Amino acid sequence: MAMLHYCFALLVCNAFLSGADASKSNDLKSKGETKSKEDHMKMKTESKTFLPELPKEIVVIGGGIAGLAAARTLTKDRTNFTVNVYEAQKTRYGGKAWTDKITNMKARGVEVNFGATFLNTKVANNPLLELVERFEMQTATLDNPQFIIPWKKMVLDGNDLVGAKQEALQILGQALNMSQSSKQDMSVRVAIDNILKTKDYLEKDSVGAEFVKCLPSYLIGDFSAHNYKPELLDIGYDRVVLDGMGEVADRLASGSHEELPLHIHLNKAVRQIKVDDSRNKVIVRTTDGLQTQADIVIVAVPPSVIAAGELLFEPALPKDYKLACEELGSIASNNVIVEFEHAFWPVEFGMFIRAVQLEEELGHLQAWTNVHRLIHKPVLTGMLFGTPATKFENLSDKEAKQSVLSALTEMFGEEKVMMGGKIVRLQRSKWVSDPLFRGSGTYPKVGNSPKLWDVLSEPLCPYIYFAGEHTNSEYPGSLHGAYNSGVRVGNQILSRLCDVRMEEERVRKEMEELRKRKEKEEKERAAKNGSSNDGNIADEKKDEL
Numbered sequence: 001m002a003m004l005h006y007c008f009a010l011l012v013c014n015a016f017l018s019g020a021d022a023s024k025s026n027d028l029k030s031k032g033e034t035k036s037k038e039d040h041m042k043m044k045t046e047s048k049t050f051l052p053e054l055p056k057e058i059v060v061i062g063g064g065i066a067g068l069a070a071a072r073t074l075t076k077d078r079t080n081f082t083v084n085v086y087e088a089q090k091t092r093y094g095g096k097a098w099t100d101k102i103t104n105m106k107a108r109g110v111e112v113n114f115g116a117t118f119l120n121t122k123v124a125n126n127p128l129l130e131l132v133e134r135f136e137m138q139t140a141t142l143d144n145p146q147f148i149i150p151w152k153k154m155v156l157d158g159n160d161l162v163g164a165k166q167e168a169l170q171i172l173g174q175a176l177n178m179s180q181s182s183k184q185d186m187s188v189r190v191a192i193d194n195i196l197k198t199k200d201y202l203e204k205d206s207v208g209a210e211f212v213k214c215l216p217s218y219l220i221g222d223f224s225a226h227n228y229k230p231e232l233l234d235i236g237y238d239r240v241v242l243d244g245m246g247e248v249a250d251r252l253a254s255g256s257h258e259e260l261p262l263h264i265h266l267n268k269a270v271r272q273i274k275v276d277d278s279r280n281k282v283i284v285r286t287t288d289g290l291q292t293q294a295d296i297v298i299v300a301v302p303p304s305v306i307a308a309g310e311l312l313f314e315p316a317l318p319k320d321y322k323l324a325c326e327e328l329g330s331i332a333s334n335n336v337i338v339e340f341e342h343a344f345w346p347v348e349f350g351m352f353i354r355a356v357q358l359e360e361e362l363g364h365l366q367a368w369t370n371v372h373r374l375i376h377k378p379v380l381t382g383m384l385f386g387t388p389a390t391k392f393e394n395l396s397d398k399e400a401k402q403s404v405l406s407a408l409t410e411m412f413g414e415e416k417v418m419m420g421g422k423i424v425r426l427q428r429s430k431w432v433s434d435p436l437f438r439g440s441g442t443y444p445k446v447g448n449s450p451k452l453w454d455v456l457s458e459p460l461c462p463y464i465y466f467a468g469e470h471t472n473s474e475y476p477g478s479l480h481g482a483y484n485s486g487v488r489v490g491n492q493i494l495s496r497l498c499d500v501r502m503e504e505e506r507v508r509k510e511m512e513e514l515r516k517r518k519e520k521e522e523k524e525r526a527a528k529n530g531s532s533n534d535g536n537i538a539d540e541k542k543d544e545l
Contacts, residue, residue, distance in 0.1 A: 053080075055078070055079065055080050055081055055082045056080060056081050056082070056295040056296060057082050057084075057293065057294045057295050057296075058074060058081055058082065058083045058084070058294060058295065058296045058297070058298065058493070059083075059084055059085075059086060059282075059284050059292065059294040059296075059297050059298070060083060060084070060085040060086065060297075060298045060300060060467075061086050061270045061273075061284070061297060061298065061299050061300060061301055061311075062085075062086075062087065062088075062095070062299070062300035062301040062467075062468070063085045063086070063087030063089070063093030063094065063095065063249075063253075063264055063266075063300075064093070064094060064095020064096065064097070064249075064300060064468070064482065065094070065095055065096075065097050065248070065249060065252070065479055065482045065483050065486065066095070066300045066467040066468045066469065066471075066482040066483065066485050066486040066489075067085055067087075067095075067298065067300035067467060067486060068085070068093070068094075068249060068252040068253060068262065068486065069252065069467075069482070069483045069484075069485075069486025069487050069490070070298050070300065070465075070467050070485075070486035070487070070489045070490045071083045071085050071262050071298075071486075071490075072252050072255070072259075072262065072486075072490070073486065073487050073489075073490025073491060073494070074490045074493060074494065075255075075259065075260065075262070076490075076494065077494055078260075081493070083262070083263065084263045084264075084265060085262055085263065085264045085265065086265050086268035086269075086270055086284070086286070087264060087265065087266050087267075087268060088267070088268065088269035088270070088436050089266060089267070089436065090266060090267045091266065092246075092266070093249060093253065093264055093266065094245075094246050094249030094250075095115070095249075095437075095482075096115035096116050096431070096437070096440060096441070096479070097115055097116050097245040097246050097248055097249045097479065098113070098114045098115040098245075098246055098429075099112055099113050099114075099243075099244025099245055099246030099247065100112040100114055100246075100427070101244070101246070103427075107244075108242060108243065108244070108375050108377075109241070109242060109243035109244025109246070109247055110240055110241065110242050110243070110244055110371060110374055110375060111337065111339070111371045111375060111377055111379045111381075112244060112337065112427070113244050113245055113246075113335065113337075113381065114335050114337070114427070114428075114429040115245065115335070115429065115431070115440065116245045116479045117240060117245060117335070117369065117381070118142075118237035118238060118239060118240055119132070119139070119237070119239040119240070119241070119479070119480075120231060120236040120237050120239075120478065120480060121141075121236050121238055121239050122230075122231050122235055122236025123231050123236060123475065123478075123480060126480050127480055127483055127484060127487070128248065128479060128480045128483055129239070131248065131251075131252075131483075132241055132248065134256065135248075135251045135256060137241055137242075137243060137247060137248070137251070138241075138242045138243065139239050139240060139241050139242065140239070140240055140242055140374050141238050141239055141240075141350075142238050142239075142240055142350035142351060142369065142370070142373070142374070143238060143350050144157070144158075144348065144349050144350050144351075145157065145161065145349060145350060145351035145352070145353055146161075146346065146349040146351070146352050146353070147161050147164060147207075147211060147214075147353045147355070148352065148353065148354050148355065148411050149207070149210055149355045150354065150355070150410045150411065151357055154207070156207065157349060163207070163208075164207040164208050164210075164211045165208075165211060166208070167206065167207065167208025167209075167211070167212075168208040168209075168211040168212035168215075169212075170208065171192060171195055171196070171201075171206075171208055171209060171212045172188075172192065172212055172215070172230075174195045175188070175191035175192045175194065175195045175225070176188075176191065176225060176228060178191060178194060178195065179191040179225035179226065180225075180226065185224055185225065185226045185227075185446050185447055186225050186226075186446060187221060187222045187223055187224065187225060187446050188215075188217040188218055188220075188223045188224075188225050188228055189217075189218050189221050189222075189223070190225075191225045192212055192213070192218055196209050210355040211353075211355070213355070213362070214353050214354075214355060214366055214367070215233070215234045216233040216234055216385060217232070217233050217234050218362075219362050219363040219366070219385040219386055220233075220329075220331065220363075220385055220386055220443060221362075221386060222329065222445045222446045223329070223443055223444070223445065223446075224329075224444040224445055224446050224447070224448055225446075227444035227448060227450065228444075231475075232443070232475065232476070232477060232478065233443070233477070238350075240369075240374065242374060242375065245479070267288075268286055268288075269286060269287040269288075269436075270284055270285070270286050270287075270311060271285050271286060271287045271311070271312060272284075272285040272311075272312040272313075272314065273285075273297055273299070273311070273312070273313050273314070273464065274313075274314040275314065275315065275463055275464070276293075279293075280295070281293045281294065281295065282294045282295070282296070282297045282463045282464070284297060295463075296462075296463060296464075296465065296493060297463060297464050297465070298464075298465045298466070298467055298489055298493075299311070299464060299465070299466050299467070300466075300467040300468050300486065301436075301468070302330075302437055302438060302439065302442075302468065302470065303324065303325035303326075303328050303330075303442065303456065303468070303470045304325070304328075304330045304437075304438035304439050305435070305436065305437070305438055306322075306325045307322075307325040307326045308435075308438060310435060313464075317460075318460070320455050321455060321456065321460075323452075323455075324452040324453070324455045324456050325456070327448060327452055328442045328443075328445075328448065328452055328453075328470055328476075329442060329443040329444060329445030329448060330438065330439035330441075330442060330443075331385075331439055331440050331441045331442065331443050331477055332385065332386055332387070332389040332390050332431075332432050332439060332440070333383065333384060333385050333386075333389050333431065333440045333441075334383075334384045334389045334392055334393065334428060334429045334430065334431055334432070334440070335381055335382070335383060335384075335428065335429050336365070336381070336382045336383075336384065336392070336400065336404060336426065336427070336428040336429075337379065337380075337381050337382075337425070337426070337427045337428070338379065338380050338381075338382065338404055338423055338425070338426050339377065339378060339379045339423070339424050339425035339426075340378045340379075340380075340420035340421055340422070340423060340424065341378065341420060341421030341422055341424060342378055342419060342420050342421050343372045343378040343420065344412065344416045344417055344418075344419040344420035345370065345372075345380070345408075345412055345416070347370065347372045347373055348373070349370055349373070350369075350370055350373055351367065351368065351369060351370065352367070352368040352370065352380075352411060353366060353367055353368075354366045354367075354368075354407065354410070354411050360387075360388075361388070362385075362386065362388075363384055363385035363386040363387065363388045363389060364384060364388035364392075364403075364407070365382040365383070365384060365388075365403070365404065365407040366383070366385075367382070367383045368380050368381065368382050368383070368411075369381040369382075369383075378420065380408075382404065382407070389431075389432060390432045390433075392428065393428075393430040393432055393433050394433075397426065400426060400428060401423055401426055404423075404426065405417060405423075441469055441470075441476070441477035441478070442469060442470040442476045442477050443476060443477045444476065450473045453470065453471060453472060453473035453476055454473055456468075456470055456471040457471040457472070457473070457485070457488070459489075459492060459497065459498060461497075461498035461501055461502060462498040462499070462502060465489045465492060465493065466489070467482075467485045467486045467488075467489045468482055468485055469481040469482040469485065471485045471488075472484055472485045472488075
């Protein structure tokens, strides 16, 4: 009740004051309202100034080495970026760095590598070599190969093999020189075959000729001679991580020392990426019917998956990006891991290389890694390239086992193979038919331009970036190329590349508009001056008349 009396008295007082001096009150009211608006605007400005900016949400699509490297690079700035990695696989990440310790829980690692196995020691500043050293991971070098030519009953190793290697490199060099002199691109295989058809090699029994036909660039039938680099496939891959290449992916995911683990979401297959310009967001839709919003998306999936329409973009990718995904060569390669009861092969050699006579055999289990030399287990890992790699995926387990035994028998003889006892484990990769990969990497096929890789290395500003070995024109198809691409994308985002480019484009447009405006003004001025001069001339003529 006292409060009501107080309010009533206050109202009366206000009314009296307003009646006593209305003009003064209006002035004060006006000033008060103005001051109130100014204070309100000041408060809004201050609140705007001090409102903390939320970190940008980044979604990395693909948990392979490239995606993990990008995510790890971005964790340098956790204040401004929140990163989530979406991996379509249900039980693992790492992409082609796959060491299957789930099926083989007691494995050391190197004996269950289904994808990338070797680190290249010939590449200058290979970041993965530095990475495994920083992670203090144990590695070993697989040297001392043995070369077998079955139909000639010939086995070469040590110094005897040095001469064959030198001759093979000489043949390769001649083939590349010949191809470079031609304006039209050709495959490494065709270039080598052309050299081997010359008189110098037709008339002699060349061991080097057999060795050069075992090079991966030869086995992949349409590998571009114009874009050939020996370190892409043929040389330098001799260092292995004993705990398996998957351990490199694990260390990237978990971090080292003060680094925090990455946020990786398994069984998250992305179906569509939609740009919403009205909200400055990217909508990421997954196959489970869910969707999330992001500020930036990093696409780190194979181009063959994009080309197959497994990942949709709205709006559609520009024509040059789509063309690059469709045109890049896709490597067909696989591993088959065979464990016996006993090692029957000469265990002192790191690799076994088998020459073949028939063209349809090229790429079929010609190279074998001697895992026994590394961890003393009776395990061999065979490699397949090209058409044989694709066909091997379609074999039944029984047919695959028979194919393996046939190749090993040709190399070592039936008696020795029988000394190994039964095959206790046979496992194989299926990279070509796996819809999440559709191949095991890219390579420059005949007719490809390096610009295809350069296109995919460029972001679609401001929302979409691309990572993967297919965005690295220097080292396509390689694990270190994939890693470097992830670091590149991470640094592009950290350096605000798209913001810089958009600002540069804004300034360019302003300058262009200013130039056009000046040109228009000059034309109008010139026209006006011309009109004025015409008028003066007309007046002069009138005066003369």
